[in-house]
Structure formats: C-alpha cells, structure tokens
C-alpha cells in the first residue's frame with residue numbers, strides 16, 4: 001500500500017478568478033494550511049468575470065466565518081447591505097406581493113406545525129396574514145434591521161440574514177485573503193490543456209504565452225464555458241430548459257438616490273415573460289431582467305427593465321445568455337467543476353453562490369489523493385447532482401404556482417414538473433406536510449413561504465388541531481403577533497444599522 005505522502009496531492013490549480021475561483025482558493029488555502037500543498041489561480045483579466053451574483057442566502061455568512069472573517073469585515077469591504085429575504089411582486093397576479101423570509105413562522109404547538117393553527121383561525125374568519133407571524137418578514141416589510149439575538153428567547157425571535165454584496169469587491173476581498181495565505185496568481189489566458197496520454201488526466205494548462213502550469217488536481221471555475229470540465233474532459237451538459245424556460249438576462253447597475261436607504265430584501269418583480277431583480281447595495285443597486293427569448297425580444301426586455309430600476313442607470317445594460325442545467329459529472333478524473341462551469345439555475349432564489357459554498361465543502365470533505373478513488377469521485381458527483389436537482393425543483397415551484405395571464409406564464413403553469421417536485425406538492429396538498437430530501441438547500445419554512453405567497457394551502461388541516469377551541473387559539477396567536485410587533489417597534493432602520501460601515505478605500 002502506498003503511504004499517504006507518496007500519493008498526496010501537491011499542486012492544486014484553480015482555473016478562473018471569479019467569485020467561484022477566489023472562494024475556492026481562500027477556502028482550500030485555509031483548509032489545507034497544515035499541508036505542503038501549493039494553490040495557484042490562473043485567471044485572465046482580459047476575459048474578466050461574469051460581474052453579477054450579488055444576492056446571497058445566509059449560508060454565505062457561515063462560509064466566510066470559517067475563514068475567520070466577521071460580518072463587519074465583509075460588509076465593510078463589499079459595500080454590502082443586509083438581506084432578510086426576497087420580496088416577490090406580481091407573481092401571483094395583479095397586486096400579489098409577498099416576502100420569502102429567512103426564518104420561521106409562529107410557534108409550533110404540541111409538535112404540530114404552526115401553519116395548521118393559522119389555517120384553523122383563517123377558517124374561523126381571522127384574516128391575519130401568515131407573514132405577521134414571521135419576525136424576518138415583518139422587519140423586512142418595515143425596512144428595519146438588527147442582528148438577531150444569539151440566544152433567542154423563543155422561536156418567534158428566530159430569523160437569519162444574508163448579504164447583498166458587490167461581487168467584484170467580494171472577489172477582491174477573498175483574493176487578498178488567499179494571497180496572504182500563500183495562493184499564487186497567474187494573469188494569463190489559457191489556450192489549451194495537456195492530457196496525459198495513458199489515462200486522459202489533465203497534466204498541465206497551456207497558456208497563450210507558451211508557459212505550462214502543471215498540477216495534480218484542477219478546479220474548473222472558468223464560468224459558463226467549462227474550459228476544463230466540458231471542453232477538455234467531455235462532461236456533457238444536462239439541459240433543464242424544458243422546466244425552466246428563461247435563457248437570457250440583461251444586467252445594469254443604478255445609483256442610489258441621495259439620502260435613500262437600501263431595503264433589507266432582494267426584490268423580484270414578475271414581467272410578461274420573465275422577472276426583474278433589484279439588489280440594493282450601500283452605494284448602488286444591481287438590477288436585471290431574466291427572460292425567455294422565445295417570448296420576449298431583447299428590445300422588449302430592455303423596455304420592461306429600464307423604466308423600473310432602483311435608481312438612475314450608471315452602466316450600459318449587458319446581455320448574458322444562459323442555459324439552465326448542470327454538468328452530467330461535476331468531477332471527472334482529476335478535474336472538479338465549481339460555479340458556473342458546474343451548472344446554472346436562474347438567480348430567483350440567489351442560490352448560485354450557495355451552490356459554490358456547498359461544492360467547496362464537499363471537495364474539502366472528499367479531498368482526494370492522486371489515486372482519485374472512483375468511490376470519492378462518484379460520491380461527489382452524486383451529492384452535487386442531487387443538490388442541484390432539489391434546488392431546481394424549488395425554483396420550478398415558483399413558476400408552476402404563478403397566477404398570471406400572459407402566454408409565458410400560462411405555459412409555465414401547465415408545464416410538466418419533475419416527479420420529485422410532484423411528490424412534494426401532492427403531499428402538501430393532501431396533508432400539509434413537507435418532504436425534505438437529502439442535499440436539499442431550502443427548509444420547510446421556505447416551502448411554506450412560497451405555498452402561502454401563492455395562496456396554496458392544503459386541502460385539510462392537521463386533525464390534531466381541528467378540535468382546539470378557537471378562543472384559546474385566538475389568545476395564543478394574538479400573543480405571538482404582539483411579541484413580533486414589539487420586536488419590530490424596537491428595531492432601528494436598516495439605514496441606521498448600515499451607517500456603522502464606511503465605504504472601502
């Protein structure tokens with residue numbers, strides 16, 4: 001048997017210096033700090049990065065905490081604002097407006113989900129919306145923010161938060177960390193890849209200036225092109241266009257109006273054949289329209305986007321085409337794909353950066369040696385595939401439940417959905433219960449937020465709740481609402497919270 005040091009990975013080469021490349025470099029440098037492994041990032045400043053990807057989910061905070069970075073460090077460095085959830089405007093039809101918060105609703109009683117009690121009260125004529133029982137949603141609606149208590153007095157005080165951040169400043173911050181941890185950087189265009197004739201493993205990158213960069217493990221963070229995983233290793237792309245029809249976006253930045261406060265949520269507004277994002281940062285906002293090119297021309301997309309920005313435009317709108325889907329195998333031989341090279345889901349629930357984080361965690365947990373045992377590679381591929389599929393299902397749900405009248409939306413409502421999703425929605429409808437599969441990113445509270453947002457409550461409530469006296473329930477629910485309203489009243493505005501951060505130099 002080989003000793004560990006004979007087969008240990010010595011050189012890791014990361015292709016690409018976008019969000020994925022620098023996240024991977026920083027995290028691997030930290031994880032492997034007690035090993036002699038060298039890490040090199042090869043990126044081309046001529047090619048540049050995708051330049052979008054600014055709304056996150058709370059896992060981002062766990063990611064950078066592992067690197068020893070505080071919220072204040074990252075918020076200070078990236079012009080970030082706080083995000084309590086996503087506000088969906090117009091998805092259920094005219095006037096529809098709801099928030100998917102990062103947190104729970106109400107308090108479960110006697111082991112029965114809170115939504116059952118809320119539904120029972122609704123049946124008795126109480127019109128209080130479910131969102132009134134979510135501190136996260138209530139703070140978001142009020143434009144307020146404070147960090148949640150580390151020791152919440154009750155589940156009513158539980159909420160989580162994420163950031164809206166400037167993607168280029170975030171990559172810069174991670175790069176500084178990675179370089180200080182010994183990561184080397186080469187700014188050059190990769191023109192080719194040398195494969196070992198005996199087994200097709202990658203031996204070296206061939207740069208346009210003729211230099212070669214050899215390595216044991218290659219991490220492909222080259223973006224949509226999938227320079228290594230697709231072009232060199234031949235991993236096919238599974239196209240999910242039959243479920244997710246949007247295939248293009250226009251992105252544009254806008255300046256915040258003087259004296260305005262960024263809202264503490266991402267806004268996603270439905271349009272006739274797609275939807276618009278609004279991501280408020282401290283100094284500017286990111287805006288964009290995701291649309292179906294089968295239903296909307298580029299000009300129609302621009303006409304929908306430009307009059308509705310979060311401020312005056314400061315960049316030209318930029319078109320980005322994409323294909324929803326994933327690499328058949330994210331890891332092939334000695335090449336692992338992370339980020340856009342591994343697959344793409346439209347940013348409706350801000351999942352791409354979270355998928356990168358989880359891919360990095362997976363790579364750390366399954367970090368190989370130079371034998372690249374098939375069991376390790378297969379496990380990585382299986383986990384990655386399942387996670388992407390579960391996330392895809394959650395995105396499809398939003399389209400499938402829509403209540404709009406345009407042809408695009410009617411088509412989405414009538415489209416086939418994957419079996420995994422069908423099982424979930426059928427169980428919800430029949431019994432108000434949630435299935436949580438392995439490698440699922442979104443908790444039941446998130447599914448509840450979407451079902452409720454589209455007013456899709458189950459056919460019946462939990463039998464254990466049916467007989468609970470309405471008067472008792474009324475008192476409990478009123479107390480919950482009062483506790484949340486009190487917490488909101490005591491919380492400062494989002495702008496007041498952000499005023500502690502200066503702009504980066």
Ligand code: FAD
Pocket residue numbers: 015016017018019020021042043044045047048049050051052053054055056167188189190191221222223224225227249251288320322338339340341347350351352353354
């Ligand atoms: P890129 O940023 O494209 O980086 C690729 C890197 O590879 C670059 O450094 C490039 O120079 C290098 N490279 C490529 N070819 C070569 C070569 N031949 N030689 C040398 N170097 C090369 N995610 C979220 O989490 N939240 C969001 O709100 C969000 N919004 C999005 C909106 C849109 C419209 C799109 C398309 C994506 C969005 N994403 C979002 C996804 C997010 O942008 C990406 O997941 C993230 O930026 C990571 O990109 P990347 O690093 O994989 O690729």
